Amino acid sequence: xxxxxxDIIYQEKRALIxxxxxxxxxxxxxxxxxxxxxxxxxxxxxTKDTSLIAMNWTMEGKIAGLPEIITWxxxxxxxxxxxxxxxxxxxxxxxxxxxxxxxxxxxxVKGGIIIDMKRFNKIIGINNKNLSVTVQTGxxxxxxxxxxxxxxxxGGHIPQSLYxxxxxxxxxxxxxxxxSSKYGKIEDIILGMKLILPTxxxxxxxxxxxxxxxxxxxxxxxxSEGTLGIVTEATLKIWPYPEKRALISYAFPxxxxxxxATREIMREHIFPAVIxxxxxxxxxxxxxxxxxxxxxxMTIFVCEGNERLVDLEETITREKCEGNSGIDCGKxxxxxxxxxxxxxxxxxxxxxxxxxxxxxxVAVMWDDASKLYHSVVEATEKVEGNLLVSAHVSHFYPNGxxxxxxxxxxxGKGKSQFDFYKECWNTIIKATLESGGSISHHHGIGINRSxxxxxxxxxxxxxxxxxxxxxxxxxIFNPGKIYEKTWxxxxx
Amino acid sequence: MxxxxxxxxxxxxxxxxxxNTRRKLLxxxxxxxxxxxxxxxxxxxxxxxxxCMLCPNMxxxxxxxxxxxxxxxxxxxxxxxxxxxxxxxxxDPSDPENKEFVDLMYKCSNCENCKIWCPxxxxxxxxxxxxxxxxxxxGLMPDYCxxxxxxxxxxxxxxxxxxxxxxxxxxxxxxxxxGNDDVFYYxxxxxxxxxxxxxxxxELLKKLGIKFSTNLDKRVCCGSPALNIRDLDTxxxxxxxxxxxxxxxxxxxxxxxxxGCVRTLTERYQKNHILEEKVEHEDEEIRGKDVTEExxxxxxxxxxxxxxxxHIVEYIERLLEEEKLMLHEVPKKYETVTIHxxxxxxRNLSNTSSIRKILGHIPNLTIKEPIYNKEFTxxxxxxxxVHWADRDIAIKxxxxxxxxxxxxxxxxxxxxxxxxxxxLAYGIDENEKDxxxxxxxxxxxxxxx
Ligand SMILES: Cc1cc2nc3c(=O)[nH]c(=O)nc-3n(C[C@H](O)[C@H](O)[C@H](O)COP(=O)(O)OP(=O)(O)OC[C@H]3O[C@@H](n4cnc5c(N)ncnc54)[C@H](O)[C@@H]3O)c2cc1C
Ligand code: SF4
Ligand code: SF4
Numbered sequence: 001x002x003x004x005x006x007d008i009i010y011q012e013k014r015a016l017i018x019x020x021x022x023x024x025x026x027x028x029x030x031x032x033x034x035x036x037x038x039x040x041x042x043x044x045x046x047t048k049d050t051s052l053i054a055m056n057w058t059m060e061g062k063i064a065g066l067p068e069i070i071t072w073x074x075x076x077x078x079x080x081x082x083x084x085x086x087x088x089x090x091x092x093x094x095x096x097x098x099x100x101x102x103x104x105x106x107x108x109v110k111g112g113i114i115i116d117m118k119r120f121n122k123i124i125g126i127n128n129k130n131l132s133v134t135v136q137t138g139x140x141x142x143x144x145x146x147x148x149x150x151x152x153x154x155g156g157h158i159p160q161s162l163y164x165x166x167x168x169x170x171x172x173x174x175x176x177x178x179x180s181s182k183y184g185k186i187e188d189i190i191l192g193m194k195l196i197l198p199t200x201x202x203x204x205x206x207x208x209x210x211x212x213x214x215x216x217x218x219x220x221x222x223x224s225e226g227t228l229g230i231v232t233e234a235t236l237k238i239w240p241y242p243e244k245r246a247l248i249s250y251a252f253p254x255x256x257x258x259x260x261a262t263r264e265i266m267r268e269h270i271f272p273a274v275i276x277x278x279x280x281x282x283x284x285x286x287x288x289x290x291x292x293x294x295x296x297x298m299t300i301f302v303c304e305g306n307e308r309l310v311d312l313e314e315t316i317t318r319e320k321c322e323g324n325s326g327i328d329c330g331k332x333x334x335x336x337x338x339x340x341x342x343x344x345x346x347x348x349x350x351x352x353x354x355x356x357x358x359x360x361x362v363a364v365m366w367d368d369a370s371k372l373y374h375s376v377v378e379a380t381e382k383v384e385g386n387l388l389v390s391a392h393v394s395h396f397y398p399n400g401x402x403x404x405x406x407x408x409x410x411x412g413k414g415k416s417q418f419d420f421y422k423e424c425w426n427t428i429i430k431a432t433l434e435s436g437g438s439i440s441h442h443h444g445i446g447i448n449r450s451x452x453x454x455x456x457x458x459x460x461x462x463x464x465x466x467x468x469x470x471x472x473x474x475x476i477f478n479p480g481k482i483y484e485k486t487w488x489x490x491x492x
Numbered sequence: 493m494x495x496x497x498x499x500x501x502x503x504x505x506x507x508x509x510x511x512n513t514r515r516k517l518l519x520x521x522x523x524x525x526x527x528x529x530x531x532x533x534x535x536x537x538x539x540x541x542x543x544c545m546l547c548p549n550m551x552x553x554x555x556x557x558x559x560x561x562x563x564x565x566x567x568x569x570x571x572x573x574x575x576x577x578x579x580x581x582x583x584d585p586s587d588p589e590n591k592e593f594v595d596l597m598y599k600c601s602n603c604e605n606c607k608i609w610c611p612x613x614x615x616x617x618x619x620x621x622x623x624x625x626x627x628x629x630x631g632l633m634p635d636y637c638x639x640x641x642x643x644x645x646x647x648x649x650x651x652x653x654x655x656x657x658x659x660x661x662x663x664x665x666x667x668x669x670x671g672n673d674d675v676f677y678y679x680x681x682x683x684x685x686x687x688x689x690x691x692x693x694x695e696l697l698k699k700l701g702i703k704f705s706t707n708l709d710k711r712v713c714c715g716s717p718a719l720n721i722r723d724l725d726t727x728x729x730x731x732x733x734x735x736x737x738x739x740x741x742x743x744x745x746x747x748x749x750x751x752g753c754v755r756t757l758t759e760r761y762q763k764n765h766i767l768e769e770k771v772e773h774e775d776e777e778i779r780g781k782d783v784t785e786e787x788x789x790x791x792x793x794x795x796x797x798x799x800x801x802x803h804i805v806e807y808i809e810r811l812l813e814e815e816k817l818m819l820h821e822v823p824k825k826y827e828t829v830t831i832h833x834x835x836x837x838x839r840n841l842s843n844t845s846s847i848r849k850i851l852g853h854i855p856n857l858t859i860k861e862p863i864y865n866k867e868f869t870x871x872x873x874x875x876x877x878v879h880w881a882d883r884d885i886a887i888k889x890x891x892x893x894x895x896x897x898x899x900x901x902x903x904x905x906x907x908x909x910x911x912x913x914x915x916l917a918y919g920i921d922e923n924e925k926d927x928x929x930x931x932x933x934x935x936x937x938x939x940x941x
Pocket of ligand 3: 557568599601602603604605606607615616618847
C-alpha cells in the first residue's frame with residue numbers, strides 16, 4: 001500500500017519527522033515495543049475524525065491528515081516519556097480518543113505523533129455520598145453509562161455520540177448531552193480532573209463542590225481540545241437513576257411560539273431533561289407520521305427525576321405550551337425519538353451520492369434566537385448547490401438556547417466538495433455572528449471554526465495565545481487548531 | 493425499503509432544486525456504482541461495506557475485539573473500510589506487504605455485539621465473510637486458516653489427529669447407533685477436550701433411560717471453522733458426513749452441548765445453502781443429469797423434515813418441565829455462581845432463559861448476574877477467527893470477560909459452551925486458578941442429581 005495513492009487534504013503545513021527511525025526506537029525503548037507503531041495499517045486508521053466531509057473523502061479515497069507515529073500509552077509515565085521526545089524534537093502530538101469529533105479536532109494536520117487514549121479506560125470508583133464517579137478519560141461514554149446504570153445511577157451526559165465518544169473527548173470539546181437542560185453541559189458536570197501539561201508536568205484539580213481559590217484555572221482546560229495537555233482522569237457528577245420519566249410533546253404553529261413556550265418554562269426554573277424544538281422541515285422529516293404535527297413545529301420534552309417533582313414539571317410544562325398555542329401530541333413522538341436517537345445512518349447515506357452534508361451547532365441568547373434562526377436559514381439557502389437547511393433547538397437555559405443546523409447539497413460548477421462544505425460552514429458561522437450568536441455550542445472549534453476565533457473572541461484570542469505559548473512553549477500540542485487558521489481566508 | 497422510506501423527505505428537495513443542482517444530483521445517483529464499485533465479479537457486499545465504513549462506529553463500545561485491542565485499527569468501521577479498499581484494489585490484497593490488511597479481515601470474534609446496536613442491523617463478521625470469499629477465490633487465504641482447513645480435511649476435526657477417537661483414553665463411553673435412537677448426542681470436537689462434561693451428559697441421559705448414541709468412531713466436525721474461513725467445499729463434505737450419520741441413527745432429536753455445533757447444523761448450513769449449493773454446483777457441471785437421490789435426501793433431512801437440533805440446556809429444561817428430572821442441593825462450594833452466557837447461545841440461538849430456569853431448580857443456589865449478561869453478554873475470545881489471526885487480542889478479550897465475571901464476587905462461572913470454557917481459561921491469572929472455577933452447566937447438574 002502506498003499513501004501516495006491517497007490524496008492528503010491537510011498537507012500544506014505537514015512537517016516530516018527527522019531521524020524518525022531513531023525516535024521510534026527511543027519511544028519503543030521507553031514505553032514498550034507494542035505501544036508504538038509506524039505500520040501503514042495503524043497510520044491509516046488515524047487519518048481522520050468524524051467530520052462529515054471526512055466521510056466524503058473516505059469515499060473518494062482521500063485522507064484528511066497523515067500522522068507518522070501512533071502511540072498507545074498505558075499509563076501517565078508513558079505519556080510523559082512521549083512528551084519528552086516530542087518536545088526535544090519539536091514533533092506535533094495529537095491526543096486521540098474515539099475519533100467522533102466533528103470539527104477536525106483529532107486530525108493530525110501537521111503530521112506527528114498520535115497519542116491514543118483508549119487504554120485509559122478504568123472506572124476508578126463511585127462515591128455515593130458525594131454523588132460522583134472517577135474515571136480515566138479514555139473511558140467510552142456508553143460503557144460508563146451502562147456501568148452507572150447497573151449501580152443505580154446515571155451520568156446525565158448522553159450525547160448522540162454516547163456510543164462512540166470518550167470522557168476525555170467530552171471535556172476537550174466542552175460537549176453537551178441530549179439531557180443537558182437538567183444535568184448541564186460537561187463543564188457543569190465535571191468536579192475535578194488530572195492533567196499532563198505539554199511540558200510533561202502533572203497538575204490536578206481535586207473534586208470540590210465549590211471554591212473561591214483564585215481564578216478558576218480548572219475551567220481553562222475544559223474545552224482546550226487537546227492543545228493544552230492531556231486530561232488523564234476526571235471526577236464527574238452522577239445522579240440517582242430517575243425514579244420517573246414523563247414524556248410530553250406539543251406541536252406549535254411557528255418556531256416563535258415554541259421558543260416562547262420553552263423560554264417561559266425555563267424562566268420558572270423548570271428543567272425538563274430533554275427539550276427539542278424541530279423546525280417545520282425537521283418536523284416533516286422526523287414526525288411525518290404524527291397527524292397533528294402536519295406543517296407545524298414539533299417540540300418534545302422529557303421530565304425525569306423524583307416523582308413528585310416530575311409531576312410538577314409536567315404540569316407547568318403543559319401550561320406553558322398550551323398558553324402558547326401548543327397542541328398536545330401525546331407521548332408517541334417522544335417514544336419515536338427514544339427509539340431512533342442513536343440510529344445514525346446519515347453519515348453513510350450521502351457520500352456515495354457525492355452529497356456533502358453536515359451539522360453546525362451555535363448558541364444564542366433568547367432575545368436573538370428567532371433572528372438567528374431565520375438569518376442562518378436564509379443565508380444558507382443562497383449557497384449554490386445547497387439542497388437543504390433546517391434546524392432544531394437542542395439545548396435550553398434560562399438565558400438562551402443552542403441551535404443545531406443541518407445543511408446538505410452538491411458543489412456548484414467548478415467547485416470541489418470541500419469548497420462547497422467550507423462555503424456552507426462559513427455562511428452559517430457568519431450569519432450566527434451577525435445575529436449576536438456564539439459560533440459553537442458544543443462541537444468545539446477544531447479546524448472548522450479556528451479562522452473565526454478572532455471574531456468570536458476579539459482581544460480574548462490574543463490572551464489565549466499567550467497562555468498557549470506559556471504552557472506549550474514548543475507549540476507541539478495539536479497544532480493547527482483553535483489559535484491557527486487552517487482553512488485560510490474562509491471568512492472573507 | 494425501510495432505508496428508502498427514511499429518506500423520502502428528500503424527494504421534494506430534489507425535485508424543487510435549482511436545475512444544475514438537480515442534474516448533478518441525478519447524475520450522482522446514476523453513477524454511484526460506476527464510481528465506487530469494482531469492475532468484474534466480486535462476492536464482497538460492497539454496498540454495506542460502504543455503509544459500515546462511513547458509520548461513526550456506533551457499535552464500537554461493545555465490539556469485543558476492539559475493547560480488547562484498544563486500537564482504532566480493530567474498530568468495526570475501519571475493518572469495513574479496509575474490506576472495501578481490498579475489494580476495489582485501493583489496497584492490493586495480493587501484495588505480501590499488505591498481509592496485515594488481509595489479516596484484519598479475520599480479526600473478529602463473531603460475537604455479533606455489533607448487531608445489537610447497528611442502525612443497519614449489520615453483523616460486521618458477515619460483511620467480512622464476503623471479503624473472505626473474494627480472498628479465497630484469489631488464493632489468498634491466510635496460512636493460519638489454511639492450516640485449519642488442512643486439519644479438517646485430514647482428520648475431519650479441528651486437531652491434527654482425530655479427536656473423536658480419543659474417547660477411550662479420556663474415559664468417554666462410545667455408543668454406536670443401532671438405527672433406532674431417540675436422541676443423537678452430538679459431541680463437538682471442542683467438547684471432546686472436556687471429557688468431564690461429556691461424561692456428565694452421558695450419565696444424565698443414561699439415568700433418564702433415554703435411548704441415545706454418540707457414534708464417536710464415525711464422527712467428524714460440524715464444519716463451523718470452515719464456515720468462518722469460508723471454505724465451502726470443505727464444509728460441504730463435512731456436512732454430508734454429519735447429516736448422513738444423524739439420518740442413520742434414526743433420532744428425531746439431536747442435542748449438543750456446543751451452541752456452535754447447534755447453530756452450524758441448523759441456521760448456518762441453511763443460510764449458506766451448504767448442501768443445496770452442492771446440488772446446484774454439481775447440477776451445473778453435469779447439466780442435464782438428475783441430482784443424486786442421496787443429495788436430495790440430505791437437503792430434505794436437513795431443512796425440511798429433519799430431526800430437531802437443540803442445545804442440551806433446552807433439552808434439560810424440557811425434562812425439568814416434564815418433571816422427568818429432579819434437582820437437589822449442590823455442595824457448598826457451588827452455592828453461589830455467576831453465568832457466562834455464550835454469545836452463540838444467547839444471541840444466535842436466542843436462548844438465555846434455559847440456563848437460568850435450570851439453575852432455578854437447584855434449591856441452595858444463588859446466581860450473581862454480571863453487568864453484561866443474557867443477550868448483552870461479552871465474548872470469551874475463542875469464537876470466530878481472531879484467535880488464529882491475533883491470539884493476543886483473543887486472550888485480552890478473555891481477560892476482560894473474566895474481570896466482568898469476577899466483579900460479581902462469585903468464584904464459580906457456569907457456562908454452556910466448550911469454546912467459552914476453553915477461551916475463558918486464558919483469562920484467569922495463574923494465581924487465581926485455584927479460586928476461580930469455570931464449569932459447564934452439565935457438570936454442575938450432575939452434582940445436583
Ligand atoms: C453521530 C455523532 C453525534 C454527536 N453528538 C454529539 C452530541 O450530542 N453532543 C456533543 O457534544 N457532541 C456530539 N458529537 C461530537 C463528538 O462526539 C464530541 O465532540 C465528543 O466529545 C468527541 O469525543 P471523542 O472521544 O470521540 O474525541 P476525539 O474525536 O477523539 O477527539 C476530539 C478532541 O479531543 C481531544 N482529546 C481527546 N481526548 C483527550 C484527552 N484525554 N485529553 C485532551 N484532549 C483530548 C482530541 O485531541 C481532539 O481535539 C457527535 C458526533 C457524532 C459523530
Ligand atoms: S456494524 Fe453498524 S454500527 Fe457498527 S460500525 Fe458498522 S454500520 Fe456502524
Ligand atoms: S462480530 Fe464482534 S468482534 Fe466482530 S466486529 Fe462485531 S462486535 Fe466486533
